[in-house]
Amino acid sequence: MASRFVDRVVIHLAAGNGGNGCASVHREKFKPLGGPDGGNGGHGGDVVLVVDPGVHTLLDFHFRPHARAGNGKQGQGGHRNGAAGEDLELRVPDGTVVLTEDGEVLADLVGAGTRFVAAKGGRGGLGNAALASRARKAPGFALLGEPGEERNLVLELRSVADVGLLGFPSAGKSSLISVLSAAKPKIADYPFTTLVPNLGVVSAGDTVFTMADVPGLIPGASQGRGLGLDFLRHIERCAVLVHVIDCATYEPERDPISDFDALENELAQYTPVLGGDLDSRPRVVVLNKVDVPDAAELAEMVRPDFEARGLRVFEVSTATHAGLRELTYALGQIVEEHRAAQPPPAPTKVVVTPKAVDDGGFTVEPDPEEPGGFIVRGAKPERWVRQTNFANDEAVGYLAERLYRLGVEKELARMGAEPGCAVTIDGVTFDWEPSTPGVVEALTGRGSDPRLEDRSRTTAAERKEARRLRREGTGPDLDTPNDEESGTEDADE
Numbered sequence: 427m428a429s430r431f432v433d434r435v436v437i438h439l440a441a442g443n444g445g446n447g448c449a450s451v452h453r454e455k456f457k458p459l460g461g462p463d464g465g466n467g468g469h470g471g472d473v474v475l476v477v478d479p480g481v482h483t484l485l486d487f488h489f490r491p492h493a494r495a496g497n498g499k500q501g502q503g504g505h506r507n508g509a510a511g512e513d514l515e516l517r518v519p520d521g522t523v524v525l526t527e528d529g530e531v532l533a534d535l536v537g538a539g540t541r542f543v544a545a546k547g548g549r550g551g552l553g554n555a556a557l558a559s560r561a562r563k564a565p566g567f568a569l570l571g572e573p574g575e576e577r578n579l580v581l582e583l584r585s586v587a588d589v590g591l592l593g594f595p596s597a598g599k600s601s602l603i604s605v606l607s608a609a610k611p612k613i614a615d616y617p618f619t620t621l622v623p624n625l626g627v628v629s630a631g632d633t634v635f636t637m638a639d640v641p642g643l644i645p646g647a648s649q650g651r652g653l654g655l656d657f658l659r660h661i662e663r664c665a666v667l668v669h670v671i672d673c674a675t676y677e678p679e680r681d682p683i684s685d686f687d688a689l690e691n692e693l694a695q696y697t698p699v700l701g702g703d704l705d706s707r708p709r710v711v712v713l714n715k716v717d718v719p720d721a722a723e724l725a726e727m728v729r730p731d732f733e734a735r736g737l738r739v740f741e742v743s744t745a746t747h748a749g750l751r752e753l754t755y756a757l758g759q760i761v762e763e764h765r766a767a768q769p770p771p772a773p774t775k776v777v778v779t780p781k782a783v784d785d786g787g788f789t790v791e792p793d794p795e796e797p798g799g800f801i802v803r804g805a806k807p808e809r810w811v812r813q814t815n816f817a818n819d820e821a822v823g824y825l826a827e828r829l830y831r832l833g834v835e836k837e838l839a840r841m842g843a844e845p846g847c848a849v850t851i852d853g854v855t856f857d858w859e860p861s862t863p864g865v866v867e868a869l870t871g872r873g874s875d876p877r878l879e880d881r882s883r884t885t886a887a888e889r890k891e892a893r894r895l896r897r898e899g900t901g902p903d904l905d906t907p908n909d910e911e912s913g914t915e916d917a918d919e
């Protein structure tokens with residue numbers, strides 16, 4: 427059994443990149459003017475966390491914190507789409523909590539088979555076949571695949587054990603787990619010897635249960651004193667709580683009853699992060715160190731007080747092993763009862779990362795670092811930039827057209843952008859050259875008078891001229907929205 431228990435780990439995930447789309451033109455003997463036949467790139471693989479009941483610790487991630495899923499393949503000519511990249515599945519223990527590095531809980535993975543897409547693969551780029559439209563019969567470009575999502579996430583294991591040990595520092599918690607299981611935690615006569623929880627597996631006849639040794643608890647722990655909150659986080663999902671009480675302490679202010687009450691008070695003040703209440707968990711009192719004569723006497727004395735509160739009491743010595751057998755079997759029985767009462771945990775159906783809502787909108791803001799410059803933000807414009815091969819003028823033209831149709835140019839003009847100013851989208855900076863008649867008019871002041879409003883629209887004559895230029899392969903596409911591509915736009919979402 428693992429003698430070391432890693433309960434919190436930061437992992438670095440990279441989903442697969444999408445494959446690039448292919449720009450290709452069908453060639454056949456005697457048919458020189460074949461259509462575009464470049465296939466789409468495959469989607470990049472996701473990194474997925476999957477609950478596997480056979481995995482009990484996060485230890486593997488401690489040693490291998492980096493994970494990368496497969497890239498999508500490029501599209502090819504002859505309408506051949508690239509293969510999707512393979513998903514990478516990472517096996518995690520039941521009860522793994524996934525957080526951002528800022529501590530925001532993204533998912534609480536409970537139940538065998540529960541899956542969580544931790545990093546999403548990039549979309550494959552459309553090939554030129556898919557980009558063809560009435561207005562653009564043979565696109566000489568394709569879209570790039572998008573990079574896969576890269577993310578650092580924190581994994582925490584909180585549902586660590588059936589039995590959680592509670593106690594003041596040096597009460598003998600680590601000693602207890604070391605004699606009941608194969609775990610070999612550090613034991614010493616100074617407080618806070620245990621800094622990270624130790625997990626041990628205890629056998630009581632046919633019942634096998636896990637026991638978590640956690641850092642010592644002191645009054646004020648629920649406010650973060652000592653190692654308090656760390657400790658409490660671990661106790662949250664233990665089915666049975668065991669108070670390990672030091673009956674041989676020399677500290678004058680302490681005695682078994684007040685120790686018990688002080689820790690119960692801390693538990694009461696702690697609000698479980700994951701919900702559920704600690705109040706209803708069965709409790710057991712372990713009076714430790716009865717090999718010390720004074721301690722044995724004290725234990726005898728306080729036993730009736732605990733029993734009067736309806737608690738089961740065990741007098742033990744981890745030094746001489748007195749009382750341990752009885753304790754082990756009693757705990758096994760309580761764990762069994764708890765398990766029987768528990769419905770089997772159903773896999774959490776779908777756990778979705780709460781992403782920012784993609785409303786298809788965008789914002790334009792002055793660039794704080796670039797006087798006269800602007801930053802455009804929004805899921806679509808940013809994605810489109812990532813999909814653009816800037817070495818290909820036609821691809822750049824297509825990007826300009828998409829931005830125009832979304833209304834980005836108009837908004838820039840409205841915000842007072844001057845031609846030639848720096849516009850940044852997703853880290854790429856352009857010299858903005860408004861190319862569209864409506865925008866140019868808005869810039870020169872025409873159309874600012876409400877009576878002239880409809881002049882800012884593309885006129886039929888302008889459209890005709892634009893078509894002519896496009897046929898000659900020189901001018902930008904100036905088609906009005908909805909005129910083309912309503913089909914490919916979907917593939918694009």
Ligand SMILES: Nc1nc2c(ncn2[C@@H]2O[C@H](COP(=O)(O)OP(=O)(O)OP(=O)(O)O)[C@@H](O)[C@H]2O)c(=O)[nH]1
Pocket residue numbers: 593594595596597598599600601602612613614615616617618619620621640641642643714715716717718742743744745746
């Ligand atoms: N005489 C005697 N000493 C014990 C017994 N159990 C533990 N001790 C001693 O008590 C001291 C503290 O034991 P630990 O097991 O480290 O205590 P802990 O509760 O894990 O302490 P923290 O990790 O600091 O919270 C050590 O010096 C142990 O040897 C016992 O049954 N009898």
Ligand SMILES: [Mg+2]
Pocket residue numbers: 599600601612613619620639640641642
């Ligand atoms: Mg300890």
